[in-house]
Amino acid sequence: MFKSLSLKVIIFGFIFTFFSSFGQSFFLGLFNSSIRDALSITQGQFGTIYASATLLSSFLLIWVGKKIDDINIFKFAFFVTILLSFSCFFFSKISSITFLFIAIFLMRFSGQGMMSHTATTTISRYFTKSRGKALSTSWFGLSTAEFILPVLIVYLLTVTSWQNLWIYISILVLILLPITSFILVRNLNFESREETNQNESNEKxxxxxxxxxxxxxxxxxxxxxxxxxxxxxxxxxxxxxxxxxxxxxxxxxxxxxxxxxxxxxxxxxxxxxxxxxxxxxxxxxxxxxxxxxxxxxxxxxxxxxxxxxxxxxxxxxxxxxxxxxxxxxxxxxxxxxxxxxxxxxxxxxxxxxxxxxxxxxxxxxxxxxxxxxxxxxxxxxxxxxxxxxxxxxxxxxxxxx
Missing domain, CATH: 1.20.1250.20 (MFS general substrate transporter like domains)
Structure with a gap:
């Protein structure tokens, strides 16, 4: 179904949507109780902080996200990777309501926002006749994360602290994603397109x-x-x-x-x-x-x-x-x-x-x-x-x- 560079772009999209899960509500919600206990805050206070930080991340995404049209995709992906790794590390250092707000903002912006944005934009630009199958395959990365991570995290929380867990995630992101990005999309540029025999093209x-x-x-x-x-x-x-x-x-x-x-x-x-x-x-x-x-x-x-x-x-x-x-x-x-x-x-x-x-x-x-x-x-x-x-x-x- 996909050949050569096309397959690499698909794998890239799958991996980035999988790792976007660290900023998704289903994942962050797994640490709700631990964080509230540590900071002695109520469900309502946590919800207000969460919604406010999410709103702020959406405003910033409008400006930063458009840079993917001007920067080589590998360089852009590398920037997003470093940001996600730092955000995960910062999340492990939550010690006050202020830090909680900043940490949630960073995770929502880098994870839910920039990671998924990088994946879907890259695939939407590269593919034409197979765009639908390519996007559905890449989004399967998030579905895989939703299936695997909740059970895994609940287990890991029984053997280590939630702070240590976020440090481990930060290290994993920092090591794995730059390497995979280099292997998969270093040769991808703005003019790279899926091979097609169709007469119709995006130039028209x-x-x-x-x-x-x-x-x-x-x-x-x-x-x-x-x-x-x-x-x-x-x-x-x-x-x-x-x-x-x-x-x-x-x-x-x-x-x-x-x-x-x-x-x-x-x-x-x-x-x-x-x-x-x-x-x-x-x-x-x-x-x-x-x-x-x-x-x-x-x-x-x-x-x-x-x-x-x-x-x-x-x-x-x-x-x-x-x-x-x-x-x-x-x-x-x-x-x-x-x-x-x-x-x-x-x-x-x-x-x-x-x-x-x-x-x-x-x-x-x-x-x-x-x-x-x-x-x-x-x-x-x-x-x-x-x-x-x-x-x-x-x-x-x-x-x-």
Missing amino acids: IKQWKRIEVLKDYRFYIVCLNMLAMPWIATGVFVYQSFITESKGWGTYVIAQSFMVYSVLSVITLLVAGFLIDKFTSRKLLIFMNIPLLISTIVLMYFDISFSAFLFLGLIGISNGLANVLGSSTWAEIYGVRHIGSIKALTTALMVFSTAFGTAFFGLLIDTGFSIEQVAQVSFIYIALAAVLLFFVRNKLNPQYL
Whole structure:
């Protein structure tokens, strides 16, 4: 399926998305209790610090992320690697609320932000006819991390302190990633492209600059749909205990449901790559949030334990679609010459939306909204965004630009 340099780029993307997990919520959440005990802070205080640091990281990503369009990918990857290693080391030194804020900011910026941005931008720029399969394969790195790391970290925390664990992670990043980057992408440049026999090429597509994209109304409509999954899913994950208590699902039902979420997310991720290469991202985009929309209906009207599996399973399907479409769609519509600066903006918006989801769900719950009413609000947002997308679905092709 992939040859030579193409295979190297795929492996590079897989490794970088895997290591982006160190800045993802599922990984940082594993140290929640240890950090709160060490600093004697509440869940609410931790959540406020986490959301604030995440917001700040999203703003910085808009500026730093666009540099990938101007700097050789190996040099850029090396910079991101050093930053991630330092961030992990700094995380091991948390001793106050101030240090906690800085540490979370660094991990969210370097891990969730820059690592995933580097991987997806590199793949989106290099691949054309196989972009969908390439992106789905690389995102499998994060899915692999989600499957392996929670159990591994829980075990390691029984044999060493969380501070030592972060030092070990820092050393691993510092040793492994520069070597793999040198081996895999040192010969990659801005003009490197997947070999293709297709007559159509990106040279015939207008290469939009970020300032032009910001003036395009379609960008905002697509973004409304792209951001539904991050903010709603994050709200669900953060407040899963509230959902469990409201529905009376029991302690282990939601945990078991996450297994369904993971499996369907991975399956959809792999299938989506082939569908995108066959039908294009633009045609699949309208279907992306349909499972998410149905999941809100499940949450509104069903209380039986089985509905938890259906609820999170549907979210998993939308998650698999969103991970791939979130990168390939922009390359199809706006070209790849300035994809780094465009992806920096969209990735920053994604990070921002996760902080928004945490705060918005919390605000609704504190105001007295039931989980069914929260689901109704989510349903309305998804439906309105989908209607807007429906009206512009035929105007997303490059030839309309």
